[in-house]
Amino acid sequence: MLTEGLxxxxxxxxxxxxxxxxxxxxxxxxxxAKAGQFVAVLVQDSSIPSYDPLLRRPISLAEISPDRDExxxxxxxxxxxxxxxARARCGEQxxxxxxxxxxxxxxxVGELWLVAGGIGVFPLYxxxxxxxxxxxxxxxxxxxxxxxxxxSAGLPAWxxxxxxxxxxxxxxxxxxxxxxxxxxxxxxxxxFGHTKQENTSSPQIRVATCGPKKMMQAVTELCVNYAVxxxxxxxxxxxxxxxxxxxxxxxLIDKAGTLSHKKVCQDGPVFRGEEVVWDGxx
Amino acid sequence: MDCVDLxxxxxxxxxxxxxxxxxxxxxxxxEYADYCPLEALGGIxxxxxxxxxxxxxxxxxxxxxxxxLLNSVGLENPGLEDFLVSYLPKVRKMPTAVIANISGFxxxxxxxxxxxLQVDSGLAALEVNISCPNVKHGGMHFGTDPHSAEEVIAAVxxxxxxxxxxKLSPNVTDIVEMxxxxxxxxxxxxxxxxxxxxxxxxxxxQRPLLANTFGGLSGPAIxxxxxxxxxxxxxxxxxxxxxxxxxxxxQDAVEFLLAGATAISxxxxxxxxxxxxxxxxxxxxxxxxKHGLTSVRNLVGLAHKG
Ligand SMILES: Cc1cc2nc3c(=O)[nH]c(=O)nc-3n(C[C@H](O)[C@H](O)[C@H](O)COP(=O)(O)OP(=O)(O)OC[C@H]3O[C@@H](n4cnc5c(N)ncnc54)[C@H](O)[C@@H]3O)c2cc1C
Ligand SMILES: Cc1cc2nc3c(=O)[nH]c(=O)nc-3n(C[C@H](O)[C@H](O)[C@H](O)COP(=O)(O)O)c2cc1C
Ligand code: FES
Numbered sequence: 001m002l003t004e005g006l007x008x009x010x011x012x013x014x015x016x017x018x019x020x021x022x023x024x025x026x027x028x029x030x031x032x033a034k035a036g037q038f039v040a041v042l043v044q045d046s047s048i049p050s051y052d053p054l055l056r057r058p059i060s061l062a063e064i065s066p067d068r069d070e071x072x073x074x075x076x077x078x079x080x081x082x083x084x085x086a087r088a089r090c091g092e093q094x095x096x097x098x099x100x101x102x103x104x105x106x107x108x109v110g111e112l113w114l115v116a117g118g119i120g121v122f123p124l125y126x127x128x129x130x131x132x133x134x135x136x137x138x139x140x141x142x143x144x145x146x147x148x149x150x151x152s153a154g155l156p157a158w159x160x161x162x163x164x165x166x167x168x169x170x171x172x173x174x175x176x177x178x179x180x181x182x183x184x185x186x187x188x189x190x191x192f193g194h195t196k197q198e199n200t201s202s203p204q205i206r207v208a209t210c211g212p213k214k215m216m217q218a219v220t221e222l223c224v225n226y227a228v229x230x231x232x233x234x235x236x237x238x239x240x241x242x243x244x245x246x247x248x249x250x251x252l253i254d255k256a257g258t259l260s261h262k263k264v265c266q267d268g269p270v271f272r273g274e275e276v277v278w279d280g281x282x
Numbered sequence: 283m284d285c286v287d288l289x290x291x292x293x294x295x296x297x298x299x300x301x302x303x304x305x306x307x308x309x310x311x312x313e314y315a316d317y318c319p320l321e322a323l324g325g326i327x328x329x330x331x332x333x334x335x336x337x338x339x340x341x342x343x344x345x346x347x348x349x350x351l352l353n354s355v356g357l358e359n360p361g362l363e364d365f366l367v368s369y370l371p372k373v374r375k376m377p378t379a380v381i382a383n384i385s386g387f388x389x390x391x392x393x394x395x396x397x398x399l400q401v402d403s404g405l406a407a408l409e410v411n412i413s414c415p416n417v418k419h420g421g422m423h424f425g426t427d428p429h430s431a432e433e434v435i436a437a438v439x440x441x442x443x444x445x446x447x448x449k450l451s452p453n454v455t456d457i458v459e460m461x462x463x464x465x466x467x468x469x470x471x472x473x474x475x476x477x478x479x480x481x482x483x484x485x486x487x488q489r490p491l492l493a494n495t496f497g498g499l500s501g502p503a504i505x506x507x508x509x510x511x512x513x514x515x516x517x518x519x520x521x522x523x524x525x526x527x528x529x530x531x532x533q534d535a536v537e538f539l540l541a542g543a544t545a546i547s548x549x550x551x552x553x554x555x556x557x558x559x560x561x562x563x564x565x566x567x568x569x570x571x572k573h574g575l576t577s578v579r580n581l582v583g584l585a586h587k588g
Contacts, residue, residue: 002317002556042554051349051502051530055553097317097556237344239351240553242317244309246329246355247344261337261358266313 003027004093005039008070010086014152019077020119021086029098030066035126036103036208036233036270037061039073040241042095043085053081056097058238058265060123064130074122074154100241101269104231106130110204111137115184115219117211118144119153123233124210128161141166141187143180143215147173180211181218188226208270209233213278220273230273236264243267251277286570287577288563290324292522292544293445293470295406297324297379300539300578301563304526304549305330305383305409305449306355307500310369311376317556322563324545325379327473328369330411332385333394335361340493345482349528350503351550352480354494357385357414362395374404381447385411386424389437396438396446408444410435410469413451413476413498425451425476428463435467447524449473452504452511461515472515473524473547475508501550502528509541516542516583530558532565539566539578540585 005025013020029039040056063072077086088094104127106112112131114124121142131138140158144150146169158165166183167175176183184207191205209219210233223230239247243266252262252275259277262268288299305327308314320326338358345352360368373380382405386392392410399408412425412434424430435448448464450457452475461472477498482491490496508527516523525543529535530551538546551558570578 049531051554054346054349054351054501054550095555237342239344239353239550240307240309240313242309242313242556244313245307245344245353245553246338246358247353249338249341249343249358259337 001028002095002097003029005029005071005096007088007090007092007094010088010090013074013154015148018149018152020152021075021077023073023075023085023088025071025073025094025096026069027071027096028069029096030064030069030071033061033064033071033099034103035061035064035130036123037099037101038123038269039071039096039098040100040238041073041085043081045084045087053084055239056241057081057085058100058241060233061099062122062125064126074119074125076119097241101265102267104208104233104270106134107136107204107206109136110206111139113184113205113207114138114140114142115180115207115209115211116140116142117180117215118149120209120211120215120233121153122210124208125154125157127208128158128163132161132163139164139166141168141180141183143168143170143183143211145169146171150174179215181215181222184219185222188222188228192226207231209273216273217278220276224274231270232273232276233269234264234271234276235269238265241265253277286567286575287579288567290544290579292524293407293447295379295445297545299324299563300545300566301535301559302379302381302524302545302547303327303552303559304547305381305411306353307549307552311373311380314552314556318552318559321377323378323559325381325406326376327381327383327409327547328373329359330357330383330385331359331362331365331395332357332387333362333391335359335364342491342493343497345491345497347480347482347499347503350499350501351553352482352492352497352499353477354492354497356494362398366398370403379406381405381407381409383409383411383449384438385414386434387414389434392434393437393441396442399442399444401443405444407447407471408438408442409447409449409473410438411449411476413449413453423451423453425460426454428459431460432463432467435464435469439468445470447471447473449476450511451476452507452527453479457511458514458518461519461521465519465521469521471522471524471544472519473526474511474515475504475527478504478507500528502530502534504528505534509537512538512543513541513586517586529562530554532562532569535562535566536569536581539581540583542583542586544579544582
């Protein structure tokens with residue numbers, strides 16, 4: 001749907017040099033949205049139409065509160081579009097399209113492992129909340145640059161969920177030093193040993209991941225190796241955000257080896273990891 | 283005055299209003315259904331199809347420029363056969379005029395598709411995208427060579443009973459020459475303009491931004507070029523024109539009508555505001571009322587007179 005979101009909170013998230021923002025919008029999207037979906041926000045300085053930037057910006061839903069009709073977007077100021085978005089003030093209305101795309105699917109029972117790289121953690125927060133609501137066990141693996149980043153990007157909110165956290169930083173200032181995938185690998189081999197096996201032992205584990213492409217690819221390879229189902233949330237440059245322009249395709253491969261293109265905006269952004277062709281060319 | 287007649291006639295088809303959507307920006311008609319009811323539109327133009335399925339170019343396929351969008355989708359489409367089976371049946375039921383768009387890499391490609399698309403298919407018209415390389419002629423674009431353009435349009439006209447719209451490329455020295463060629467080929471109407479060839483370079487990576495290096499520029503950035511071309515063609519050729527290129531507001535649309543377009547088409551503007559077509563229809567109506575015009579048809583080409 002095309003709708004407006006009233007800015008009720010718009011604040012700096014964590015340390016200023018991290019350039020992260022938290023934006024809470026009031027409007028009807030919360031009623032129908034699910035974790036993994038996104039909105040396409042029109043970024044314009046005040047109400048004067050300008051065409052630079054021209055296109056809307058896709059931002060994931062980091063929190064969905066249907067009871068308060070609120071959605072939370074967490075974003076990093078990246079370029080001109082998000083720079084302009086950051087100027088939106090409380091009381092302003094932002095034009096939104098959404099909820100867009102297919103979200104994550106939750107297992108009925110068992111354990112959900114979230115694997116996040118950097119700000120890829122943002123959409124996983126909404127997923128953690130709905131998984132906990134449903135009574136699933138949730139664990140977060142999260143890797144970032146350093147302690148300042150993790151704390152700025154929402155670590156306190158994750159701690160408040162009281163779930164097990166496996167943190168890693170590149171410089172070792174918080175959690176383990178190294179990559180998030182090393183932590184995931186460690187935990188998988190602890191549970192299942194070093195050889196590939198059918199994941200039939202209880203509790204059943206499902207993985208959902210979001211972050212840099214290379215990281216999601218490595219997570220997928222690990223999961224496939226341990227026969228753990230994995231969902232990945234992809235990013236691509238978007239034009240229409242509704243499946244009409246074919247600007248945002250990704251390449252999938254099915255069991256028979258047939259390649260096809262899917263639209264990240266409409267068929268995704270969440271896909272089954274084992275179906276994704278990571279180098280993208282075909 | 284509350285009764286402005288918005289209907290318009292184009293290549294023998296009556297449109298409920300002069301507002302259409304552009305090929306390649308409106309999918310196969312269903313994608314925007316939640317945002318803009320099809321029954322409100324004058325018509326829609328479907329994504330360009332080719333005889334065989336195409337996967338198109340690699341990503342990134344999109345890059346923004348000030349007020350513009352570069353795309354290098356590369357004509358990704360399901361191919362003629364799947365189009366006939368999976369899409370055409372739905373198109374039949376759509377409550378608006380549906381224009382199919384065909385692209386080819388040889389004369390035979392165009393003929394094969396035109397033959398399969400007739401009045402009884404439920405389509406209102408056939409738009410022939412000639413902004414493609416002719417692989418049999420060393421990649422020379424159909425749309426930049428008047429002789430090839432005339433030949434393609436004539437070949438299409440010979441095998442289909444649908445009204446035929448020639449969609450012209452702006453990447454030419456003389457748009458009027460191309461419009462005349464399409465007219466000689468027997469085109470019933472003209473669509474202009476297609477995208478302008480452009481590129482961007484990522485200065486950090488020091489590489490072209492688009493995987494395909496070049497892309498077609500659309501959006502408000504190209505509007506003045508499009509208005510100029512519509513104006514020139516309207517002066518020289520007696521065929522109805524669908525004007526397009528950077529329309530996002532009703533004021534833009536009125537500019538095209540005044541320049542000589544019988545109808546206008548919205549492409550990239552849908553991405554910015556998926557309700558732009560609805561607002562533009564209302565805006566055109568309001569403009570006619572304000573200027574004492576009883577029919578939108580009276581607006582067409584008005585800027586040329588006097
Ligand atoms: C489905 C989806 C969900 C997203 N969710 C979030 C989120 O929750 N928080 C967040 O901070 N960011 C998110 N992003 C990335 C965000 O859309 C980009 O950071 C933003 O568009 C950058 O715009 P800009 O004008 O500031 O930057 P510029 O770099 O100037 O943008 C130039 C162009 O590239 C596009 N672009 C740039 N980076 C990306 C990217 N990573 N992915 C897709 N397009 C990009 C822009 O949309 C724009 O068209 C998401 C992207 C997608 C596709
Ligand atoms: C993503 C995209 C895909 C397009 N695909 C086609 C196509 O398949 N066939 C065609 O004739 N024109 C295609 N076009 C061109 C548009 O139909 C239109 O002529 C052009 O974009 C100018 O209008 P606009 O500025 O309103 O977008 C495409 C344009 C865009 C932006
Ligand atoms: S952005 Fe247009 S199809 Fe995905």
